[in-house]
Amino acid sequence: MQFAENHHPIIFPGKHLEDWAHWFENHSFTSVFVLVDSETSEHCLPLVAHLPGFNQAITLKMPSGERYKNLETAKNIWEELLLHGADRKSLLIGLGGGVVTDMAGFIGSTFKRGISTLHFPTSLMGMVDASIGGKTGVDLNSAKNQIGTFYQPEGVFVYSKFLETLPDLEIQSGFAEMLKYGFVGNPNFLKTLENHKDFKVREEDLVFSAHFKKKIVSQDPFEKGIRAILNFGHTAGHALEAFYLDHKMPTTHGFCVALGMMVALDLSKNIGLSDDEYEMGMRILNQKFPFPKFSEIDLPEIASYLKYDKKNESGKLKFVLLKSIGDPVWNHEISSAEVVNAMRRVWL
Numbered sequence: 001m002q003f004a005e006n007h008h009p010i011i012f013p014g015k016h017l018e019d020w021a022h023w024f025e026n027h028s029f030t031s032v033f034v035l036v037d038s039e040t041s042e043h044c045l046p047l048v049a050h051l052p053g054f055n056q057a058i059t060l061k062m063p064s065g066e067r068y069k070n071l072e073t074a075k076n077i078w079e080e081l082l083l084h085g086a087d088r089k090s091l092l093i094g095l096g097g098g099v100v101t102d103m104a105g106f107i108g109s110t111f112k113r114g115i116s117t118l119h120f121p122t123s124l125m126g127m128v129d130a131s132i133g134g135k136t137g138v139d140l141n142s143a144k145n146q147i148g149t150f151y152q153p154e155g156v157f158v159y160s161k162f163l164e165t166l167p168d169l170e171i172q173s174g175f176a177e178m179l180k181y182g183f184v185g186n187p188n189f190l191k192t193l194e195n196h197k198d199f200k201v202r203e204e205d206l207v208f209s210a211h212f213k214k215k216i217v218s219q220d221p222f223e224k225g226i227r228a229i230l231n232f233g234h235t236a237g238h239a240l241e242a243f244y245l246d247h248k249m250p251t252t253h254g255f256c257v258a259l260g261m262m263v264a265l266d267l268s269k270n271i272g273l274s275d276d277e278y279e280m281g282m283r284i285l286n287q288k289f290p291f292p293k294f295s296e297i298d299l300p301e302i303a304s305y306l307k308y309d310k311k312n313e314s315g316k317l318k319f320v321l322l323k324s325i326g327d328p329v330w331n332h333e334i335s336s337a338e339v340v341n342a343m344r345r346v347w348l
């Protein structure tokens with residue numbers, strides 16, 4: 001069992017779950033609720049249903065998918081909690097991908113002004129990123145994560161066996177966030193990931209990624225500074241994701257972030273990213289995330305979603321860029337026209 005710095009432990013049970021039983025038996029809750037979606041209810045809940053805590057829990061179920069990460073779903077779950085007598089000493093467990101853990105965090109942080117939450121991430125995205133760091137939230141129409149809170153879970157149990165049923169596209173999606181850690185923090189990790197022939201994820205990749213995120217978040221829990229580097233690729237990526245959502249086209253968060261990282265790499269050349277590093281980054285992203293080319297007419301529409309980015313200040317876009325791989329700068333002001341030009345260079 002490993003505990004990271006401050007009160008928010010990241011725990012890696014590996015292939016067994018005794019650590020969870022130990023943790024649960026050392027805590028006291030009046031009742032336990034597990035939030036799942038339709039997929040994790042089928043594929044993941046049976047793997048843990050016999051364990052302490054889960055064997056007495058009331059299951060709350062939401063539909064699967066980003067388009068249900070909204071206030072309506074939150075209201076349904078708040079109502080169910082109330083109906084089942086949840087009180088301030090109840091525990092809400094998020095058992096799912098980033099959508100479920102973002103929802104569980106948001107619901108837990110607001111219900112009766114805050115009850116204990118804890119996550120069992122089941123997607124790669126959840127294990128290496130979404131469940132760690134205490135950002136919770138829901139989307140507002142197609143604008144991502146507009147309503148939310150900072151609220152640390154009691155813990156995060158990363159049980160890699162869940163990945164066995166995760167669809168390949170979702171593994172690819174989580175891989176994008178692992179690559180991001182390489183770009184902003186560790187060139188060697190980036191090279192290690194490049195050498196993975198497929199998207200096979202090893203336990204040590206999970207450990208490195210989760211601890212990297214935890215380390216940055218511990219330094220800056222409320223994103224006043226360095227935590228912003230974790231948004232590398234997300235400014236253009238979120239705009240693209242909103243575009244796909246509005247057009248009801250299937251996509252994944254990580255795929256959009258990967259294409260957003262291409263845009264950020266292009267813009268980084270203006271602040272000193274070398275041609276060699278740019279080409280290495282683009283090679284890795286193009287290899288792992290082949291994509292159909294966009295058409296010129298899509299670009300202004302995609303760019304129109306940039307205005308919703310939460311890092312914007314006084315209507316100005318703020319980007320995370322790289323002086324070199326592993327050396328990010330944040331809050332770099334970029335005009336929308338420059339972003340469209342970069343999209344044109346890397347996406348058309």
Ligand SMILES: NC(=O)c1ccc[n+]([C@@H]2O[C@H](COP(=O)([O-])OP(=O)(O)OC[C@H]3O[C@@H](n4cnc5c(N)ncnc54)[C@H](O)[C@@H]3O)[C@@H](O)[C@H]2O)c1
Nearest residue numbers: 039043064097098099122123125126129130135162165166
């Ligand atoms: N809070 C944060 O810091 C943070 C960071 C990154 C991403 N996010 C959020 O996370 C979300 C994306 O997370 P995601 O990619 O996990 O999406 P997701 O939760 O929608 O999961 C992807 C799909 O996989 C299914 N699934 C999950 N685990 C499974 C398993 N073990 N077996 C079979 N199917 C499984 C889900 O039902 C869903 O259909 C976005 O909403 C994003 O904004 C939040």
